[in-house]
Amino acid sequence: MRQSAFYVGLVLLCIFLQMTLIPRILVSSMQPDLAFLVVLYLGLHRSSGTSTVTVVISGYLADLFSGLPSGTFLLIYLVCFYVVGIFRRVLYSRGILFSIVLCGGLSLFYVLFLAILASLGSGERFLTQGLYFRGMIPFGLLNMLSVFPIFRLCRWLERYAGPQSSSPMRSMRHGLIR
Amino acid sequence: MPQFLRPYRNVVIPFALILVSSLVWISNTKVEKERNLIDRSVVFLSTPIVRAITASADFVSESWRNYVWFVGLRRQHDGAIFRIQALENELNRLEEYRRENGRLREILDFRDRDSEESFTTGYVVAKVVGMGGGAFARTIHLDRGYGDGIRQGMPVVTPAGVVGRVVKARGGYAEVALVLDPNNAVPVRIQRTRAQGILEGAGSEICRIKYVSRASDVVKGDRVVTSGLAGVFPGGLVVGTVDRVRKKAGTVTQEVLVRPSVDFRRLPDEVLVVTQVFQQASLGEEDVSKVDLQTSNPKKGVDGGHQ
Numbered sequence: 487m488r489q490s491a492f493y494v495g496l497v498l499l500c501i502f503l504q505m506t507l508i509p510r511i512l513v514s515s516m517q518p519d520l521a522f523l524v525v526l527y528l529g530l531h532r533s534s535g536t537s538t539v540t541v542v543i544s545g546y547l548a549d550l551f552s553g554l555p556s557g558t559f560l561l562i563y564l565v566c567f568y569v570v571g572i573f574r575r576v577l578y579s580r581g582i583l584f585s586i587v588l589c590g591g592l593s594l595f596y597v598l599f600l601a602i603l604a605s606l607g608s609g610e611r612f613l614t615q616g617l618y619f620r621g622m623i624p625f626g627l628l629n630m631l632s633v634f635p636i637f638r639l640c641r642w643l644e645r646y647a648g649p650q651s652s653s654p655m656r657s658m659r660h661g662l663i664r
Numbered sequence: 665m666p667q668f669l670r671p672y673r674n675v676v677i678p679f680a681l682i683l684v685s686s687l688v689w690i691s692n693t694k695v696e697k698e699r700n701l702i703d704r705s706v707v708f709l710s711t712p713i714v715r716a717i718t719a720s721a722d723f724v725s726e727s728w729r730n731y732v733w734f735v736g737l738r739r740q741h742d743g744a745i746f747r748i749q750a751l752e753n754e755l756n757r758l759e760e761y762r763r764e765n766g767r768l769r770e771i772l773d774f775r776d777r778d779s780e781e782s783f784t785t786g787y788v789v790a791k792v793v794g795m796g797g798g799a800f801a802r803t804i805h806l807d808r809g810y811g812d813g814i815r816q817g818m819p820v821v822t823p824a825g826v827v828g829r830v831v832k833a834r835g836g837y838a839e840v841a842l843v844l845d846p847n848n849a850v851p852v853r854i855q856r857t858r859a860q861g862i863l864e865g866a867g868s869e870i871c872r873i874k875y876v877s878r879a880s881d882v883v884k885g886d887r888v889v890t891s892g893l894a895g896v897f898p899g900g901l902v903v904g905t906v907d908r909v910r911k912k913a914g915t916v917t918q919e920v921l922v923r924p925s926v927d928f929r930r931l932p933d934e935v936l937v938v939t940q941v942f943q944q945a946s947l948g949e950e951d952v953s954k955v956d957l958q959t960s961n962p963k964k965g966v967d968g969g970h971q
Contacts, residue, residue, distance in 0.1 A: 506795075558689055564685055
């Protein structure tokens with residue numbers, strides 16, 4: 487519960503940074519989605535039961551400050567969170583390289599998903615959503631570059647917030663997950 | 665959860681959550697619902713935090729620019745740029761009047777049905793406190809809102825040109841869809857040839873004018889200004905310059921790509937929200953009509969097409 491509250495706070499901080507500091511720092515108009523990276527961390531390193539509520543709140547907060555129709559980021563974050571969960575079960579690795587590669591792949595999926603939602607929402611054809619296709623690669627690269635600092639921040643936060651019995655690695659060691 | 669579903673909860677819960685979030689998205693796609701008490705409370709509580717972060721960032725960057733990076737020179741430069749942009753805008757308005765005057769002289773007693781001209785008489789100065797939270801969002805957040813007279817649909821401008829249009833206005837907070845937003849539609853015209861079209865966002869830093877006749881003379885470098893149609897944006901405001909013109913085979917229109925005059929990578933700290941426009945609809949009859957944007961309801965699709 488305490489860790490979930492910390493993660494929600496972290497997501498909120500990420501959203502605030504994206505609204506204020508990051509547009510000033512980055513030269514390009516494209517920016518990484520830091521809240522999305524926190525969701526990825528939760529999918530990779532926490533159990534789905536306790537993290538689902540955090541992901542739902544993160545999606546709600548991202549929607550609130552995005553200007554896009556409500557539910558857009560809630561849907562994207564949830565789908566990505568469960569997709570990461572599947573990858574974790576099949577190919578679980580603790581290495582940061584695995585996380586970065588997964589983040590790159592999921593960033594492309596994220597943009598395609600957003601383009602589909604945009605085309606469904608506006609009634610225009612999928613292939614006319616040029617903004618998303620042009621931004622796909624820079625967005626993926628920026629997300630991949632941001633994985634390391636965000637994941638380090640999450641790990642530091644976990645240590646600060648105290649232990650939680652729902653870590654999949656710990657559960658594996660205790661034979662709870664086969 | 666019912667007993668018979670428990671063995672399948674790893675499938676049922678994700679499926680149910682994704683279904684519910686899909687329904688939330690579908691219900692908000694066509695008509696954005698009013699924010700509820702929780703939404704308003706979160707935004708209300710977060711606004712001071714966002715302002716504090718913005719102020720801190722401003723303080724650090726301003727300190728750096730003013731005291732470390734060329735003492736005082738930066739401020740002078742910014743002031744000069746601001747003044748040049750304001751003068752360019754004024755010059756552009758005068759150019760519009762000059763062209764109008766010349767055309768009226770040419771046609772003499774011919775009633776000009778297309779001489780709409782308008783000018784801003786009321787505005788609210790608002791501070792930009794943040795940009796849209798999403799990676800692909802094309803919105804900015806202002807520190808003024810409904811309580812300051814700002815209403816949905818009002819145009820937002822700077823001395824450099826058009827910024828966008830208010831899409832949400834709350835008590836002390838407003839959200840503005842930039843002209844870069846693909847869902848934002850602004851009626852514009854090419855200043856040199858008066859070819860008309862609808863401008864919408866087309867990329868990270870580029871806009872597109874749709875419905876420009878293939879026969880219209882449009883070349884790279886032409887200045888694009890608001891046409892004043894639909895009565896929301898005052899006519900003659902600079903939007904940008906033509907960057908590229910594409911003529912596809914088998915079409916009756918051409919696609920015109922426009923580079924906005926406002927540098928959206930570095931928006932100014934303050935913008936103007938136009939709250940009142942005087943519009944001269946047609947010469948001779950009712951000379952001047954006052955359009956109060958606080959009470960008018962802009963038509964959806966043009967100037968009001970943002971979902």
